[in-house]
Amino acid sequence: MATKNELPVRRSQPDAAAERFTPALKQEGRLLLQMGIGKPSIAQAMQRAQAHGTTVEEELLASGEIDETICFEALAETLGLEFMATIDSSRVQDIEGLDTQIARPEIVRIHHASRPPVTVIVPTLGRLAELSALLQRTPLLRRSLAVSTPSAVREAAWRAGSQRRVSAVTRSLFETAPLHSARVTFWGKQGFYTGIVLCTMVAAAVVAPLVSMLILHILLTLFYLANFLVRLYALVFALVQERGERRPEPPDDADPLPVYSVLVALYREENVVAQLVHALNQLEWPRSRLDIKLICEEDDAATIAALKALRLAREYEIVVVPVHMPRTKPKALSYALPGVRGTYLTVYDAEDRPHPGQLREAHSAFAAAPPRVICLQAPLIITNARQSWWSALFALEYAGLFRGLLPMLSLTGLPLPLGGTSNHFRTAELRKIGGWDPYNVTEDADLGLRLHRLGYRSRVIFKPTLEEAPVARSVWLGQRTRWFKGWLQTWLVLMRKPGQLAGEMGWPAFIVFQILIAGLLLSALSHPIIVGFLAYLTWLMLDDSTHTEGWLTFWLFTCDIVNIAGSYAVFISLGRNRMNTHEKRAVGWRWMFVPLYWLAMSLAAWKALLELRTNPFSWNKTPHVPVKDHSEEPSA
Numbered sequence: 001m002a003t004k005n006e007l008p009v010r011r012s013q014p015d016a017a018a019e020r021f022t023p024a025l026k027q028e029g030r031l032l033l034q035m036g037i038g039k040p041s042i043a044q045a046m047q048r049a050q051a052h053g054t055t056v057e058e059e060l061l062a063s064g065e066i067d068e069t070i071c072f073e074a075l076a077e078t079l080g081l082e083f084m085a086t087i088d089s090s091r092v093q094d095i096e097g098l099d100t101q102i103a104r105p106e107i108v109r110i111h112h113a114s115r116p117p118v119t120v121i122v123p124t125l126g127r128l129a130e131l132s133a134l135l136q137r138t139p140l141l142r143r144s145l146a147v148s149t150p151s152a153v154r155e156a157a158w159r160a161g162s163q164r165r166v167s168a169v170t171r172s173l174f175e176t177a178p179l180h181s182a183r184v185t186f187w188g189k190q191g192f193y194t195g196i197v198l199c200t201m202v203a204a205a206v207v208a209p210l211v212s213m214l215i216l217h218i219l220l221t222l223f224y225l226a227n228f229l230v231r232l233y234a235l236v237f238a239l240v241q242e243r244g245e246r247r248p249e250p251p252d253d254a255d256p257l258p259v260y261s262v263l264v265a266l267y268r269e270e271n272v273v274a275q276l277v278h279a280l281n282q283l284e285w286p287r288s289r290l291d292i293k294l295i296c297e298e299d300d301a302a303t304i305a306a307l308k309a310l311r312l313a314r315e316y317e318i319v320v321v322p323v324h325m326p327r328t329k330p331k332a333l334s335y336a337l338p339g340v341r342g343t344y345l346t347v348y349d350a351e352d353r354p355h356p357g358q359l360r361e362a363h364s365a366f367a368a369a370p371p372r373v374i375c376l377q378a379p380l381i382i383t384n385a386r387q388s389w390w391s392a393l394f395a396l397e398y399a400g401l402f403r404g405l406l407p408m409l410s411l412t413g414l415p416l417p418l419g420g421t422s423n424h425f426r427t428a429e430l431r432k433i434g435g436w437d438p439y440n441v442t443e444d445a446d447l448g449l450r451l452h453r454l455g456y457r458s459r460v461i462f463k464p465t466l467e468e469a470p471v472a473r474s475v476w477l478g479q480r481t482r483w484f485k486g487w488l489q490t491w492l493v494l495m496r497k498p499g500q501l502a503g504e505m506g507w508p509a510f511i512v513f514q515i516l517i518a519g520l521l522l523s524a525l526s527h528p529i530i531v532g533f534l535a536y537l538t539w540l541m542l543d544d545s546t547h548t549e550g551w552l553t554f555w556l557f558t559c560d561i562v563n564i565a566g567s568y569a570v571f572i573s574l575g576r577n578r579m580n581t582h583e584k585r586a587v588g589w590r591w592m593f594v595p596l597y598w599l600a601m602s603l604a605a606w607k608a609l610l611e612l613r614t615n616p617f618s619w620n621k622t623p624h625v626p627v628k629d630h631s632e633e634p635s636a
Contacts, residue, residue: 021046028056028125035074041065052286053256057125061314062288068149068314075123076147079131084120084148089159098161102339105153110146120148151317158319158339166324169334173434179496180450182440182489185616187496217533217556220526224563227519228570230512231400234408235574241407260359261291261342261427265332267621269350270306275626277310279353284360290315291341295332298322326617329420330436330443337435342427348465349421351624354378355463362424365461374429375451375458377410378422379403380467383627385586387471392590393597394469394476395583396575403578407460414512415505416458417490418448422465429456439617440493442486449494449513453504468627477604478620484524484601484608489616491517523567524605527598534560568594 021029028049029042037060045059052059060066069085076083091110092098101108111117123131135141174181186194204212262280266273273294280292292315296304307318319336333347344366348354355361355378362376379402382395402419409416423444433447433454440446448458470476494501494513502510537557572591576584611618 021050024126025049025056027129031125031128032056032060035078037066048286048288051256052288054286054288055124055126058288062286064313068151072122072147072149075125075128078128079123079135079147081135081142082118082146084146085152087120087148087152087156089156092156092160094161094164098157099165099338101157102154102161103341105150105157108148108153108156116144118144118146120146120153122150122153123147151314154317154339162320162322165338166322166331166335170324170326170331170438172334173437174439177434180434180437180493182437182446182493182616185489185492185612187492190492190496214552216529220522220530220533221556221559221563223515223519223522224526224530224567225559226515227523228563228567230515230519231405231570231574232566234400234405235570235577237408237411238404238574238577241411257286257289257363258343259289259291259341260285260363261293261340261345262348263293263295263333263336263340263345264348264350264352265295265329266303266307266350267297267300267327267332268303269624270302272350272624272626273303273306274310276348276350276352277307277312277316280348281313282356283354283358284356287313287315292316293319293336293339295319295321295336297327297332326439326619328438328441328443328617328619330440331438333443334435334438337431340427344424345427345430346424347421349467351468351627352421353466353627354422355465358422358461358463358465359424361461361463365459366424366426369459371426372456373459374426374456375416375418375448376424376461377402377406377416377418377448377458378424378461379406379464380419380422381464381583382469383466384468384471385583386588389590389593390473390476390597391469391471392587393593396572396579396587396591398467398469399576399578399583400571400574402460404574409512410458410460413457413509415452415509416448416460417445417487417516418458420444421467423447424461437493440486440489441482441617441619442490445487445517446490446493449490449517452509453494453501455504468624470622473600475622477600477607479622480601480604481607481611482620484521484605485611485616487517487521488608488612491521521605524598524601525609527602530560530564531599534564568598 025046029046032042033039041060042056045056045063045065048054048059048063049056057071061068061071073083073085087108087110091112092108093111095109098108106122108120109117110120135145174183178184179187201212201216204215262283264276264280269276283290294307294312294316296307296318298320304318304320312318317339319339321332321335324331344363346359346362358378362378365376366373380398381402382391382398385392385395406416406419420442421444429451433451433456436443437446451458470479494517505513534557537553537560540553541557571594576587576591579587
């Protein structure tokens with residue numbers, strides 16, 4: 001039987017007793033028996049090791065049946081070497097090759113002022129006989145060798161190279177691919193062209209105000225209409241595809257599962273870390289094949305203390321990021337990336353409760369997809385829609401985005417502006433494209449569009465991640481301001497060389513990018529203006545009883561009505577169409593507040609425009625609290 005957090009062991013034969021173990025596993029079993037480990041524990045660990053492609057030692061450590069410190073202290077005693085439970089990182093030199101030890105901790109060199117340096121090793125049962133023979137041939141080696149745990153070596157390596165590493169992370173993308181970095185807000189002549197456009201608009205408004213207003217009205221109407229049509233197409237697409245969704249088939253069980261890394265960036269999240277760890281403990285993946293990194297800021301003592309108080313299992317690692325500007329989530333993720341061990345990795349947020357089978361589904365989807373599909377987006381579902389009209393409309397918006405718009409973009413091969421969590425990546429390709437941009441405050445959308453322009457593709461999967469939406473106006477406004485600022489950064493970065501971008505993306509993807517990002521920004525910024533135009537045109541038409549000379553007024557009025565009413569309607573319909581009955585009841589009648597919600601988005605967009613000029617890299621932190629009522633969670 002599998003333990004609570006362990007998958008059932010997969011066997012090629014029905015009779016477990018007849019299972020054949022490799023000579024290496026048998027040798028490990030004999031050594032562990034000599035060390036006093038019980039036969040039942042060894043037998044179960046051998047079965048898991050055979051199924052997972054690991055070692056007996058790894059399985060016993062992952063299951064918690066043997067303590068890491070006790071295990072390696074016993075190995076040190078067997079070898080006749082000194083054991084170091086902790087390593088003073090100030091005595092570890094930051095030399096070339098040190099970074100390999102944060103992913104594969106095996107050896108580190110400690111320097112002393114008064115005696116020769118000591119090489120600290122992490123022995124394994126598989127190499128124990130070899131090491132013993134070497135020490136018997138050259139007994140003087142014992143003076144310069146010591147044994148420690150993988151955790152101690154890894155932590156010492158992280159700390160010894162921390163300042164160099166965090167400095168390199170903030171410079172890397174800008175130095176290797178400056179065209180893709182948001183470190184400079186206006187690139188080349190972008191600032192000059194922006195100034196020319198603004199001056200021209202002001203001059204035109206002074207010289208010919210009516211003509212200028214008419215041209216502006218027509219341009220905004222066209223952008224609004226394009227945005228409306230894309231979402232209307234997504235709604236029709238969702239209705240057509242509703243009964244024909246294809247789920248990825250699980251891969252052949254004969255192959256061991258790869259290591260899967262999970263990254264969670266945390267800052268001032270001491271209230272929710274227990275909930276987070278509980279959710280991650282439910283993931284249906286062998287614990288010996290998990291690599292979970294909880295990334296904390298060095299000055300966030302409360303969150304670090306809360307995590308240490310939980311007595312985390314061996315698959316967890318607390319990665320401490322030195323204080324360094326910019327203080328953003330993508331910088332924290334990029335800092336942890338060199339230590340990732342997984343063939344695949346995913347990113348979660350502090351408040352997330354991912355579906356236990358999400359890693360399994362992502363692995364199946366990657367196995368079935370062509371190599372250029374390097375990213376998968378899981379849907380995000382809001383579970384606190386009842387708490388306020390802000391959270392209700394947030395839930396409606398997320399349902400339309402993650403279960404309506406993004407699946408349409410995925411199946412039509414168009415670029416996906418990713419969500420900030422539950423993204424799954426092929427690790428090697430993520431490193432190849434430069435990882436996350438530390439200076440972009442919506443690193444998700446930026447990365448999704450960058451990988452598309454570089455020839456890679458993204459798709460969606462179906463097992464969701466549950467989240468909580470902001471319930472207060474101030475929290476919602478701060479979060480949405482950051483999002484709009486990041487989308488502005490992303491648009492400016494991609495539009496540095498529009499011709500090159502169109503050639504790399506292809507014209508259909510380039511046009512959709514303009515509609516989704518530029519159209520979203522313009523529609524949010526201009527929503528009060530469009531409403532004002534509509535009110536003004538209504539007054540003109542009421543004042544003109546014949547309408548015969550006001551044909552342009554009539555058609556502009558008609559377009560405004562279609563744009564505004566149609567946009568509200570498709571926003572509501574796309575969201576409700578993808579919701580189940582429980583979610584619809586939670587939202588209730590509060591969909592009627594959509595006009596106010598859109599005006600609030602306009603306020604956030606204008607605040608973002610101001611922040612882009614005054615404080616482009618500031619991160620408006622969204623506070624989180626634990627979920628109290630799990631009965632509100634929809635069935636996934």
